[in-house]
Amino acid sequence: MKKRYDYVIVGGGSAGSALANRLSADESTSVLVLEAGRADFIMDPLIHMPAALMFPSGNPLYDWAYETDPEPHMGGRRVPHARGKVLGGSSSINGMIFQRGNRGDYDKWATNAGLEHWDYEHCLPYFKRMETCVAGADAWRGGSGPLAMERGPASSPLFQAFFEATTQAGYARTDDVNGYRQEGFAPFDRNVRHGSRLSAARAYLRPIRDRKNLDISTLSMATGLRWSGTRVTGVDFTRAGRPRSVEAGEVILCGGAFNSPQLLQLSGVGSPEVLRAAGVDTRVELPGVGENLQDHLEVYLQHTSLQPVSIAPWLKKWKAPYIGAQWLFADTGVGASNHFEGGGFIRTNDDVAYPNLMFHFLPIAVRYDGTAPEGKHGYQVHIGPMNSDVRGRVHITDDDPRHHPSILFNYLSTENDRREWVEVIRAARHILRQPAFAAFDGGEISPGPSVETDQEIIDWVAQDAETALHPSCSAKMGTDEMAVVDPSSMRVHGTDGLRVVDASVFPSITNGNIYAPVMMVAEKAADLIAGNTPLAPEAPPTYKANAGMPLYPPGDPRNDAWNTPTSIPSSIDAIAAQRAAQEETR
Template identity: 90%
Template sequence: MRSRYDYVIVGGGSAGSALANRLSADESTTVLVLEAGRSDFIIDPLIHMPAALMFPSGNPLYDWAYETDPEPHMGGRRVPHARGKVLGGSSSINGMIFQRGNAGDYDKWATFDGMEHWDYAHCLPYFKRMETTTAGADAWRGGAGPLKLERGPASSPLFQAFFEATRQAGYAPTDDVNGYRQEGFAPFDRNVYQGSRMSASRAYLRPIRNRKNLDISTLSYATGLRWEGTRVTGVDYQRLGRPRSVEAGEVILCGGAFNTPQLLELSGVGDPEVLRAAGVTPRVELPGVGENLQDHLEVYLQHTSLQPVSISPWLKKWKAPYIGAQWLFANSGVGASNHFEGGGFIRTNDDVAYPNLMFHFLPIAVRYDGTAPEGKHGYQVHIGPMNSDVRGHLHIKDADPSTRPSILFNYLSTENDRREWVEVIRAARHILSQDAFAPFDGGEVSPGPGVETDQEIIDWVAEDAETALHPSCSAKMGTDAMSVVDPSSMRVHGTQGLRVVDASVFPTITNGNIYAPVMMVAEKAADLIAGNTPLRPADVPVYKAGAGMPIYPPGDPRNDAWNTPDSVPSALTAMSTDDEETR
């Protein structure tokens, strides 16, 4: 290792992997990645076998294993939060569901001061650049990127019943939830390729690890930033318990929504009152550090199945050696899928402009910890509001880098959030009660028939809900007083030589899993940091309910006319780009 690098990237997770690849492509630029966790060894089945996704969570070899403070609107429960502590970060332990979010998410970003070039038209080219979708490239999807995506087959009897039930309930299908039309139901894209997890590390780091200008140091935990005035000049870190330091032309924080604001505050960047209370001398006043924290909360609606068509028998421990051998030697079998192969997006009320509810359907009744109804076949949907108005915060407790920060999301704290939760449960029950499930439905086991009134639903959510593992927005981009990061350069306001690129910079959470948006942000940030000419905005239409098109009741066959871009009226081009200079 060198004593000085042009770029030191703190965090070898999703964003850090992409930045290391793009920035080290310039042979004259030296790059160091500091990762607190260990390497994602190719021989490790708990990372690379898709069906093993439940095992790394809670395991200190893979997971930071955070938890919230007692959540006041959830009976004082502490909610566990798994975060990847390994190369690839959370992309090495997540559920491998690839969702970009809605075009409206990014057009909303563009309404914030200074965020004009973060609308959908400007973000879409970076989504396309990062991916190779095996379903085929088109105007909306990429075909030559490092991140290879497979479309779930979703062909089992239970998936077919689910898709038919959504039609019977009045919801239209869509060709691609990441393409022209998000709203509707379809097989999902997954970060799975040839039977193995396609993490950010596998996609971005593994192909370029032999570059002479790139070093990757695992087991290296950043403890603070080195300063000259308001300029960051390096990083202090510990490796195997020994203190070390490295000088840097620039430091890029890629620790995610928890680690990034923690390191900023430990280094004197944040709200002076919070810093002084923790025993840290303020250096740069940024009251937005650690604020605006957002997440998705979710529950499982579970049913038993009357027919033996779920994947429940594969949970039996004696079958594990066979599953492992089939995956190891043939990259096939039940171990080669994450089993979240399909789902969809709907609007639960007329007040929202685009979907506020995402369904993940799973052909088994099981929790993330592997527990399941004893000896029973079953199925479930994972559901929760996507655009909650709940806001939380994260702050350090003291000046010790090893002390876990205080984390509070304030789940269920707003009237609108509680109202949407009732809508979410009723919408999901409506779909699962359709005739398509009649041959299979053995009854709802979670929450069960005892949960029916609005208050009973809220009480059950408070008792049973889990995080969907999408923490974000805790060091947001923008130019207002509570912003932390300059959206035109990714620099931390009031500093030099310090940037942030990860989920913490989102101004608002997107309406889906956040891995794909994080990777898009990293791809776009790489151009901003390197001084490359940004990709030209994309001039493509997207489906937007009510944008110059008639609105029909759910289930009306005339809705199907708007499923494909061939029927797009000219009014929809309001969401595309005519000329970069006009943006």
Template identity: 80%
Template sequence: MKKRYDYVIVGGGSAGSALANRLSADGTSTVLVLEAGRSDFIIDPLIHMPGALMFPSGNPLYDWAYQTDPEPHMGGRRVAHARGKVLGGSSSINGMIFQRGNPGDYEKWASNPGMEHWDYAHCLPYFKRMETTIAGADAWRGGSGPLKLERGPATSPLFQAFLEATEQAGYTRTDDVNGYRQEGFAPFDRNVYRGSRWSASRAYLRPIRDRKNLDIVTLAMVTGLRWQGDRVTGVDFVRARRRHHSVEAGEVILCGGAFNTPQLLQLSGIGDPETLRAAGVTPRVDLPGVGQNLQDHLEVYLQHVSLQPVSIQPWLKMWKAPYIGAEWLFANKGVGATNHFEAGGFIRTNDEVAYPNLMFHFLPIAVRYDGTASAGDHGYQVHIGPMNSDVVGRLKIRSADPFQHPSILFNYLSTERDRKEWVEVVRAARHILAQPAFWPFDGGESSPGIEAQSDEQILDWVAKDAETALHPSCSAKMGTDEMSVVDPTTMGVHGVPGLRVVDASVFPSITNGNIYAPVMMVAEKAADLIAGNTPLAPDPAPVYRANAGMPLFPEGDPRNEAWNARHDIPSAAAAMAAAQKGQA
């Protein structure tokens, strides 16, 4: 390890892996990656075998095991949040579902002041650059990027029943939820290739680990930023919680994610002064948005008993584990070679939304994400929850100790709109699972059970049973307003030369779907902004818009005018004036 680097990347997770690859590609810029977790050893089946995805969660060798504060609208219970504690970050332990989000998500971003170059047309070239879509490249999908993406086969009887039931329920099929049309149902892309997890580390770091201008140090917990005047000039870190080190940097890039990045900013004196003083930290830079605007997706599992022995339930028996492992290790196939989230889709639960607000993940088994509370017999389930909730939370440090987890509160179920959409998504899922395609299999709803019928009963169940979908984001958002933290044109922290942020925390608002793909897109785009490369030209590929004239934001929000102007949609006032003129 050198004494000084051009770039020090704090966090070897999803974004950090991509940045390390792109910023060291010139062969001259020196790059150091500091990862607080351990290496993602290629011999570790709990990382690389897709079917083992449930085992790293809660395991301190893989998971930081965050918890929220007692959530006031969920009976005061704490919600566990797994975050990857290993190279590749959460991409090394997640469910491997690859969803870009809806084009409307990026139009929302671009409607914020200063964010004009983060619309879908400007983001699409970076999505394409990072992908190798095994199903085939086209106008919307990439074919030569580091991330290899297989599409789920979804050929089992239960998957076929699910896809048929969606059509019987009145919904449409789509060729590719990441392509022209997100709305509808289809087999899902997964970051799985030839039976193995294709994490950000495996895609971006492993092929370049021998670059002479790149160093990767694991078990290195960054404890603070180094300063010279108002400029960040390096970091302090501890290896294995014992040996203290410092390193100088031309630029420090925080890639710790929606929890660790705002925590480190606050520990370093960047944030709301009152919050910092309460934790025993001397304020340096007044940025009240640090740790605010925190967003996530909450989800429940709607479960049914299967009358036929066609689920993957028998494979959960422990005595079968050696066979599953051997089949995966020596043949790259079998139940261990898939993440089992092979199909799903997106719908609108009401006519008041501009694009889908509900995502379905179908699973041919009834089991919780962490492998607990199995139905015992054959079953199936859908994972559901609102995708565009208006709920926001916050994160703040409890003390100046970098090893103490911060105080995290999402405020789940705290708004009227969120509670309304929760009732809608449960009823929409029940409608699909009640279709004739499922009749040969349906042995009845096991969770929540038919007794949960009224709006109040459904919301009570959600409050008691819901889990995070593990999509924390938006806690150090890009923008130019007073609550923004990051400059969207440079990824620099406002008022702090030498410091940038690139991870899910910079999202202005959460995207519609799993957030791994958007994080990787942000990292790809940020790499060009940081390196001073000419950004990729916007791609005008057309996309499906069900309600193009529908406002993206609540009525009266001035950002609707920006959205209308970008798409030549007349404002409500202009439309009224035109109508009156026509009547005259």
């Protein structure tokens, strides 16, 4: 390790891996990555086997194991939040679902002052640059990027029943939820390649680890920033329990929605009130640091299956050696899939312009920690509102970087959020009760028939919901008084030599899994930081509900089978009306 680098990247997770790759492509630029977790050893099946995704969460070797403060609207529950404690960060332990979010998410970003170049048309070329869509490149998808993703087969009897049920419920199919039309149901893209997880570290760092101008230091925990006035000149960190420091031309924080605000606050950047309470002197007053925290909350709607067609038998411990051998030597079998192979997006009410509910279908009834009804076949959908108006915060409570910050999301704290949760559960039940499931449906396990009224639904969500692990927005880009990061440079307002690039800079959360948007932000930020000419905006047509857009890309002959997009029920009211009409004919 050198004494000084042009760029020191704090955090070797998703964004940090992409930045290290792009910035070190210039041989005259020296780059150091400081990662507090350990290396992602290539022979570690708990990281690289897709089906093993449930095992790293909660394991201190892989997971920082954050948890919220008691959530006041969830009965005082503390909600666990897994965060990757390994090179590749959470991309090394997540569910491998690749969702860009909707065009509307980025056009909404662009309505904020200073973010005009963060609209969909300016973000699309960076999505395309980073990906290799194995299903095929087109005007919406890339074909030569480091992130190769395979599309789930979603062909088992339960997946077939699920897709047929969505059609029976009045919803459309789509070819690609990351392409022309997000709204609808389809097999999902996954960060899985040749049967193994393709984390950010494996995609962006492993191919370039021999670059002479790039150093990667694991087990290296940043403890503070070095300053000269308001300019950051380096990073203090510990390695093997020993304090160390390194000088930097630029420091780029890539620790995520918890760690980046924490390090800023520990270094005196934030709200004076928060810093004073933690015993930290204020260096740069930025009241937005740690505020605006957002996430997706989710529940599992579970049913037993009358037919033995789920993957439940593969959970038996005695089958693990066979699964492992098949995966290790042939890159196939149950171990080679994350099993979140399909799902979709819908609108639960006509007040939203684009989908506010995402479905992940899973051909087994199981919780994220692997617990399941003993010996029972089943299936489930993971669901929750995508654009909640709930806001939380991340605050340090003392000046010790080893202590987790105080985290509060305020789940279920708004009337709109609670209303959407009722719509979400009713919409999901409408699909799972369609005739396509008649041969399989052995009854709802969770929440069960005792949960029916609006209040019963809210009470169950408060008791049973888990985080979808999408913390974001806690150091948002913008130019208003609560903004932390300059959207044209990724610099922290009021400082020099300090930038933030990770999920914390989102102005608002996107309507899907956030890994893909984080990688897009990192790709775009790399050009802003390096001074490269930004990629030119692209504007292929994209579907907009009730805007006269065809269901499929213009010119596709399948559009002839549909009159208008509005012929498809888009709201819970339309679903209820359709269900009432069906009941009358029985």
